[in-house]
Amino acid sequence: SVISAPIAIGSRSLLRSIDKEKAEKPDFAVELNATDFDSVLKETPATYAIVEFFAHWCPACRNYKPHYEKVARLFNGADAVHPGLILMTRVDCALKINTNLCDKFSVGHYPMLLWGPPSKFVSASWNPKQEKSEIHSIDDGRTADRLLNWINKQMNSSYRLDDEKYENEHLHANTSDPGQIARAIYDVEEATFTAFDIILEHKGTAEILVDFDDFSANTKKGSASVGDKGILGNYQICGKDVPRGYWMFCRGSKNETRGFSCGLWVLLHSLSVRVDDGESHMAFTTICDFIHNFFICEECRQHFYGMCSSVSNPFKNAQDFVLWLWDAHNKVNKRLMKEEESLGTADPNFPKIVWPPRQLCPSCYLTKNSKKDNEWDRDEVYKFLIGYYGGTLTSLYKDKEIITDRKIDGVIAEDLVASANAVVVPVGAALAIAVASCAFGALACYWRQHQKSRKYKHYLHSFKNI
Numbered sequence: 001s002v003i004s005a006p007i008a009i010g011s012r013s014l015l016r017s018i019d020k021e022k023a024e025k026p027d028f029a030v031e032l033n034a035t036d037f038d039s040v041l042k043e044t045p046a047t048y049a050i051v052e053f054f055a056h057w058c059p060a061c062r063n064y065k066p067h068y069e070k071v072a073r074l075f076n077g078a079d080a081v082h083p084g085l086i087l088m089t090r091v092d093c094a095l096k097i098n099t100n101l102c103d104k105f106s107v108g109h110y111p112m113l114l115w116g117p118p119s120k121f122v123s124a125s126w127n128p129k130q131e132k133s134e135i136h137s138i139d140d141g142r143t144a145d146r147l148l149n150w151i152n153k154q155m156n157s158s159y160r161l162d163d164e165k166y167e168n169e170h171l172h173a174n175t176s177d178p179g180q181i182a183r184a185i186y187d188v189e190e191a192t193f194t195a196f197d198i199i200l201e202h203k204g205t206a207e208i209l210v211d212f213d214d215f216s217a218n219t220k221k222g223s224a225s226v227g228d229k230g231i232l233g234n235y236q237i238c239g240k241d242v243p244r245g246y247w248m249f250c251r252g253s254k255n256e257t258r259g260f261s262c263g264l265w266v267l268l269h270s271l272s273v274r275v276d277d278g279e280s281h282m283a284f285t286t287i288c289d290f291i292h293n294f295f296i297c298e299e300c301r302q303h304f305y306g307m308c309s310s311v312s313n314p315f316k317n318a319q320d321f322v323l324w325l326w327d328a329h330n331k332v333n334k335r336l337m338k339e340e341e342s343l344g345t346a347d348p349n350f351p352k353i354v355w356p357p358r359q360l361c362p363s364c365y366l367t368k369n370s371k372k373d374n375e376w377d378r379d380e381v382y383k384f385l386i387g388y389y390g391g392t393l394t395s396l397y398k399d400k401e402i403i404t405d406r407k408i409d410g411v412i413a414e415d416l417v418a419s420a421n422a423v424v425v426p427v428g429a430a431l432a433i434a435v436a437s438c439a440f441g442a443l444a445c446y447w448r449q450h451q452k453s454r455k456y457k458h459y460l461h462s463f464k465n466i
């Protein structure tokens with residue numbers, strides 16, 4: 001026993017350290033229960049979801065967990081190797097709170113895995129005999145390898161368990177696919193959060209807090225904790241899910257490319273197409289001031305501000321402003337094209353181009369001759385930008401629609417598309433932020449939250465009418 005004592009202490013401390021490691025390394029798969037199942041699956045940007053129904057007392061489930069986690073590492077969390085594609089979740093059916101939920105999905109054995117678009121799980125039920133369901137049972141996922149094989153078959157992909165970040169990026173980088181922009185709706189939020197964070201770092205709360213009551217009815221003055229960035233430091237401008245920690249449309253094929261600067265461009269363009277004639281000049285000066293004050297890239301600031309300063313007459317209509325921004329972006333692209341080529345710093349999957357390329361918008365070009373790629377039909381370019389950064393950017397919302405009634409679907413989708421041509425952001429809220437030259441950031445989130453609550457109201461309304 002004299003000999004065993006130190007071993008016992010040693011093993012206890014070993015166990016403690018394993019526990020600590022466990023506590024420090026949370027699971028990759030997200031555990032859901034009946035209270036958050038619908039909301040998490042409704043809000044996720046992922047294209048697919050896997051739900052593992054298990055019971056915490058079931059030994060087979062405990063043994064399966066490391067397999068499931070090995071796959072979840074690839075897809076879940078801010079450091080995911082392939083983020084934003086598949087949300088991997090689990091539900092403990094042995095908890096009373098989940099009994100109904102597990103019944104609705106006909107859970108007959110543990111662990112049981114279901115696969116489908118996340119929105120199809122929301123307020124849904126499933127049974128194995130159901131025809132035409134978009135939810136499928138994963139019948140061959142007993143090991144991590146087999147589960148990933150099954151996923152690869154579904155997605156036509158070739159992911160591997162030992163993939164590290166930025167491998168296989170070529171698989172989902174198709175820049176000439178107009179639908180790709182739909183994923184940027186999440187980047188607009190990510191960029192807004194980052195922009196807001198930069199503003200707080202540099203300006204502090206006082207200058208932003210002009211009339212914060214107006215800015216957000218949900219934020220109580222003084223209730224947020226005071227940190228380095230003042231009382232707004234903890235304010236989640238785009239809701240609790242943002243920042244997600246990764247980019248979707250703006251994900252580069254290397255860590256150091258794209259990201260925020262791409263997200264910022266998308267944010268600027270998507271706001272420009274939502275501005276009225278009357279607001280076009282104000283939007284222009286706000287963008288110029290923001291870049292000048294807060295874009296922490298000296299060369300970018302100076303170059304962009306030079307372009308801002310060369311505008312001598314105020315913008316009177318939205319089209320001129322939208323096209324000015326497009327043109328300014330292309331000037332940056334052209335400059336960087338040469339620079340990146342000589343320095344070899346380009347992202348191989350996203351080299352700078354004069355934009356939009358012919359594949360995206362053939363009618364934007366005046367001639368059929370591909371050598372004359374600098375002769376634009378500006379009216380067509382304007383039309384394209386309105387569609388691309390307006391309706392197409394928000395089209396993911398249509399896809400994720402949880403209401404199955406076709407008519408209601410249509411009404412909501414039309415609303416979203418119509419908002420591409422109108423100022424849909426509350427001007428009162430904008431004022432507080434505009435003072436600190438970041439109106440557009442807050443506007444973007446307001447815009448999406450406005451859409452969300454609108455949709456919710458529609459949903460409630462339709463519910464009442466059933």
Ligand SMILES: Cc1cc2nc3c(=O)[nH]c(=O)nc-3n(C[C@H](O)[C@H](O)[C@H](O)COP(=O)(O)OP(=O)(O)OC[C@H]3O[C@@H](n4cnc5c(N)ncnc54)[C@H](O)[C@@H]3O)c2cc1C
Pocket residue numbers: 250257258259261262263264265266269291299300301303304325326327328329330332333336347350351352355356
């Ligand atoms: C205001 C501003 C000024 C910048 N200035 C500089 C600079 O001086 N030097 C520097 O090194 N970097 C600068 N950057 C960063 C640089 O422009 C890119 O954002 C960065 O290199 C990432 O490039 P990207 O390939 O992701 O595409 P980005 O140029 O970031 O574009 C993002 C997406 O916008 C779309 N797009 C491309 N061109 C246009 C267009 N003309 N109109 C509408 N949409 C378009 C494409 O879908 C593209 O994928 C600046 C960024 C901003 C926001």
